[in-house]
Amino acid sequence: MSVTYNIHPAFAADDASLLETDLTTCQLLVLVGKGSFNYVVYNPAARKFLALKSYRFAPQKATIADIEVIEQVFDTDKLLFTNFSDVLLAFDGGNSTLVPEMHFDPAIKKDYLHLIYPEQAQELVMADTISDQQMVNVYSVDKDLFGFLRKEFSTDKFSHVNTGLLKGYRFDNDYLELNGIIYLDIQQHKFTLTVYRFGKLLLQQEMNSQTGLDVVYHLINTIRQTGLDESQVKVKVGGPVTQDSQIYEELRRFVPKLEWVPRLTGFWYINKMEEIPGYYFNNLYSLALCV
Template structure:
């Protein structure tokens, strides 16, 4: 476990955490959280911790109970899970009695996790997903009034707020170390949302070109919105430029202010976390 990114004012400077919101993103290999000061409408702190995926639960438990920021009581707590077992079900076909069956068919029945459901406004979809039971119990006990969602649900909620009513293909790409969240939209409609793991820059373009081929997407015309932990001078970004002509790096939402320390990082680095605050 190691802290990869950290932006914060001293905890002592926050007189009343009850005037702040806490946003937490949890995956098998990382935990990311940010603090929003509601009075100033300003993000004042952020921490990104890499987890050992073979010991992730114990690392999360240590962070939850010993991190001085996570130990405080906040006005609102939002937890976003980023685990791969997710099935999007059209509203007319949704049946809570079939949630486990749908996940077992897609991903097998070896994982005995907690099954959760998000209703996704604007899409007539339900996101049925499974998270580690012990982790959900830990977070639920520590944040008893917390709101829990899946990362795909947040991406779709935010897309519903910003989607352009134009014809054509668009894709949202959110980069993390060695994995990529990919969502493809055509004429405003969702085609696919999926996570790809990668080790090399060529892996990324392979997955994207394969998706474009399957959905008959013209790489020269599709618009890519890119955010997350991707250096625009990296080999991955250079590979993207070889095949895609319309790439736009996402920026922090203008609806918020940001502690000056955030300026040390590119504007697209943590926009997925900030977008979470706009989706409630």
């Protein structure tokens, strides 16, 4: 028997008039994670984001339960009924690894992933080519979730959240920092570290965390492993983190050069989005670069 959930967006930035607006030239960019369903409506001609919704729910033990929650989001969110020009489905979660493009063979993409991670039940292995950084992001998604979303949205456009992050960070000139820069995308119970030095990608790694000290420990360890100077490297934080959060307080204690990831530059945002800190949904906005 299915369970009925009380579905309301944790964040919403839209306008009721959108339901009466022709959005058929717009794109729907969807980001699905464990316990989250997020999307933005994007007008590529105007390079403008028109709506944002973020739904949060308790992560379910079985994928079918996650699907039931997302089905109820569909039932309550009328904006999702729009016939968009394109729909991009992006996945946050599962295992992922970066492979140099020159060494990538699509026929053995599973092998790249399984050199690091054990094969999972109901696993589908996919790959995103990031040509401007000569990398391929190989990642896994759950087959049932993938099949459900693909059918619901009738799309063949897919991506991984880290692919969007890698593309988005290149819009921030600090990725050229001579002393190095580390971008931290902090989400619930996990975070992604992306390290550049003078424009060269050194590392991207996703890790689980329970406390701010977990994040600090892995951050400092990464700085030392990559040979960067702890006193000189810049660290920029993105994700739904507040200045008074325990994670941010711990980072302030140990990181001399700490800043927020800027809102993706070169794009326009409705006023309600401007009221939400830009770094909150940097991963979602960056999907506009993946379509």
